[in-house]
């Protein structure tokens with residue numbers, strides 16, 4: 001796409017400077033919302049746009065905002081900038097290169113739900129991003145875009161950054177809130193969901209960074225305009241983080257519904273060394289493994305189509321595996337990740353990831369037996385449906401689909417001894 | 418013992434101001450970063466007591482937070498912690514080999530510190546820079562920096578610069 005909607009820094013140099021951002025219409029959507037629209041009208045427009053959460057679950061954003069409990073105040077908005085799913089690196093580019101559009105999105109969301117305080121939760125590794133956003137927030141305050149009496153109205157808003165300290169689970173919305181409250185980041189039981197019971201027990205909207213970055217453009221141009229991109233049920237654009245065995249890894253902003261083939265071969269420049277593609281992980285380490293058949297390669301990347309070929313769009317972090325990669329090795333990597341990142345709250349995940357890691361290590365190192373493969377499959381299956389939060393489920397996806405769809409790699413690994 | 422609040426009154430105040438006054442506990446994490454900086458890269462028991470007192474929770478609650486998150490340390494290590502991502506996407510682009518060669522060059526194993534106490538090499542999970550493998554972050558008492566698209570030569574040069582700066 002020549003004109004970006006989210007990665008606009010690629011079209012407009014120095015959009016990270018406030019003056020440049022404003023010269024390109026920056027904060028006009030926030031002004032329009034605050035001075036011309038009722039909060040509910042803003043929510044309605046976002047609802048009509050069909051925008052769905054870009055953090056993984058794809059939940060309709062406007063609907064989430066409309067769920068906010070109006071009998072319980074204050075309300076909070078949280079931007080989820082934890083970005084820890086292996087293979088995902090889009091939110092970081094947005095915040096580093098187009099920070100004001102993201103912050104404007106936070107501000108509009110806050111106005112829509114009547115929040116006067118918003119937090120940007122960043123993974124601890126984004127230490128430099130936190131400093132950078134603090135600086136951008138200070139510039140907004142100095143320009144009267146945050147603080148009291150914004151645009152001469154009685155609306156007031158303050159945005160704060162909060163740094164995590166290295167824990168994947170804090171990307172899960174309720175664990176994130178625990179963390180922001182100064183506790184260990186362990187998930188809460190849901191329901192109640194955050195729009196009823198969120199930060200400090202108050203109604204809270206939590207949205208992914210990319211989700212929020214769409215909002216100023218939707219308010220500025222209207223819901224109908226947004227529908228000119230993407231598919232009917234998955235409107236708009238998405239940033240695909242492409243990584244693994246491709247020639248040109250990177251972020252690509254494309255309409256939802258673009259095929260895997262176009263992303264990997266046209267934008268990503270194909271496979272390193274002209275090798276044969278073997279499998280795709282469409283949603284990072286939490287993904288099912290999709291065999292790279294023609295059917296899969298021609299599948300549109302949107303929320304409805306990817307499940308039809310046995311996967312999920314998730315955060316759209318597309319990791320590409322070529323013929324040189326053994327799936328037995330790959331699941332050793334993913335189970336190691338989940339064992340490390342399991343928060344330890346529930347037994348199936350805590351113990352299950354430990355056993356899966358031991359088994360996958362043994363198998364991948366050539367020390368395993370065919371029995372180990374059976375046991376690994378059984379352990380993964382036993383974890384499914386029994387964990388407190390989705391992380392436990394995520395940990396089994398590559399294992400189960402790996403054994404089911406790439407059995408020959410496991411057979412080869414346990415025969416080689 | 419001089420407390421964080423006495424040593425860094427402005428910073429402590431600014432941290433507390435980020436959260437509603439009745440939810441001071443939220444300041445635990447930023448205060449722990451301050452304590453870690455003050456402690457030269459790790460958090461002592463005394464510092465945890467100090468943080469506990471500022472936010473009004475027990476020391477064991479603070480210790481639980483320190484233990485939960487991987488970027489807080491309760492033991493000293495090298496002045497520069499090189500944390501290399503060897504997670505899935507980077508491993509597909511040679512990260513395992515990179516960390517092995519780096520350790521060989523430094524004569525240490527993963528998790529160890531060079532004898533002069535300058536560098537510790539650690540493996541970490543995805544840093545959200547998968548398109549820039551090999552990538553590592555360097556954690557020092559003062560914060561974190563990313564180093565992307567690295568090779569062994571550039572990394573050893575970087576370490577040499579630190580060595581000169583520290584001697």
Ligand SMILES: Cc1cc2nc3c(=O)[nH]c(=O)nc-3n(C[C@H](O)[C@H](O)[C@H](O)COP(=O)(O)O)c2cc1C
Nearest residue numbers: 053054055080082083084171172173207208211390
């Ligand atoms: C284990 C786990 C990790 C998650 N990590 C992230 C993350 O890093 N960033 C993110 O935005 N959402 C993450 N999510 C999804 C959030 O819980 C939540 O659905 C999302 O922030 C909602 O925002 P959205 O509707 O805009 O997508 C994660 C969920 C789970 C279960």
Ligand code: SF4
Nearest residue numbers: 343345346349389392
């Ligand atoms: S499934 Fe795993 S991460 Fe989730 S609560 Fe249980 S132990 Fe924690």
Ligand code: FES
Nearest residue numbers: 502507543544547
């Ligand atoms: S896998 Fe290494 S930065 Fe993402």
